[in-house]
Amino acid sequence: MKGIITVLGKDHVGIIGNICIYLAQSDVNILDISQTIVGGYLNMMMIVDLSTTQKSFTVLTDELEEVGKKSGVVIKIQHEDIFHSMHRI
DSSP states (O other): OEEEEEEEEEOOTTHHHHHHHHHHHTTOEEEEEEEEEETTEEEEEEEEEOTTOOSOHHHHHHHHHHHHHHHTSEEEEEEHHHHHHHTOO
16 A cells, blocks of 8 residues: 655755654655755655555554654645545546
């Protein structure tokens, strides 16, 4: 199962590092990552493999939200199929 993580907020040192440390400790592998910084604001999207984590999706959601709060950004995660359904043209 794959997930889509989005990160939005004012750019500063350590945001990506904090997220990557959390994901590694949670046994979540990053498959792809894209980021853009516009006017000092970070917009990042990650595709992750959730098949190896022992954490429930709810726990991942809550903990990523906390990582975001500590980093001063908003972090959201969605199941890949939900993401695709919501963004279908």
